Amino acid sequence: MTPDMELALAARAENIAIVRHALGGLGDAFGVPEPKLSDIRLAVTEACANVVVHAYPEDQEGPMEVLANMGEDALTVLVRDWGRGIRPRSDSPGLGLGLSLIAALAESVQLGHDGEEHTEVRMTFSLLDELPSIGTLSALSSASGLPSTDTLAATERDSA
Numbered sequence: 585m586t587p588d589m590e591l592a593l594a595a596r597a598e599n600i601a602i603v604r605h606a607l608g609g610l611g612d613a614f615g616v617p618e619p620k621l622s623d624i625r626l627a628v629t630e631a632c633a634n635v636v637v638h639a640y641p642e643d644q645e646g647p648m649e650v651l652a653n654m655g656e657d658a659l660t661v662l663v664r665d666w667g668r669g670i671r672p673r674s675d676s677p678g679l680g681l682g683l684s685l686i687a688a689l690a691e692s693v694q695l696g697h698d699g700e701e702h703t704e705v706r707m708t709f710s711l712l713d714e715l716p717s718i719g720t721l722s723a724l725s726s727a728s729g730l731p732s733t734d735t736l737a738a739t740e741r742d743s744a
Contacts, residue, residue, distance in 0.1 A: 587651040588614075595639055595648040595665060600632045603650050607661075614654050616711060624659060624709050627689040630682040631663040631705045639667025639703065649702075658691065659709045664702045 589610045593599040604625050611621040632648060640646040649664040686707060687693050694706040 585653070587653045589650070589652040591650045593648050593650075595635045595646050595667075597633075597636050599648065600629055600636065603632050604629055606650075607652065610652055610654070611659075614659075616659070620709065620711065623689045624661070627686045627707055627709075628661050628663065630686050631661075631707065634682050634705070635663060635665045635667065639665040641668075657710065657712050659711060661707045661709070663705045663707075664698070666702055669697070669703050 589606055591603060591606055593602060607625050607628055608621065610616075611624065616624070628650065632650065635648045639648075646666050649662075651662045651664070653660050683693075683695075686705070689709075690707040691710040692708045694704070696704055696706075698704055
């Protein structure tokens, strides 16, 4: 299935604004309410910032891909890179809150690698009117319409 949005950009800080703008256009086209769209933009911004800061050595620039697919009641966004993978860094310039923030904003989050060893963060955002409750660990359904990920970690909110 072809994603509703597909971006391939250099993993540079200035390109995160392009991703945010494209997500805004996609959300507007599908009628996503502004408060939900703001949460989606923030979570995806964090995932892209992780690619920019952590995926590649400081002296190298690599690619970043963002794919999005609008389902009947959810938006799934995949942020992918070809970098070093997700691992702790003692010299990290950030506060280490990005993945926690993403997990708080998304219905579910998966961290993993695809068959070509791309590092992936897959986020699913519910577009239903009811608010989900805080949830449990779970694998993401393949119904997102995006390429599959071998799961390293996932979190999902249970619907109330």
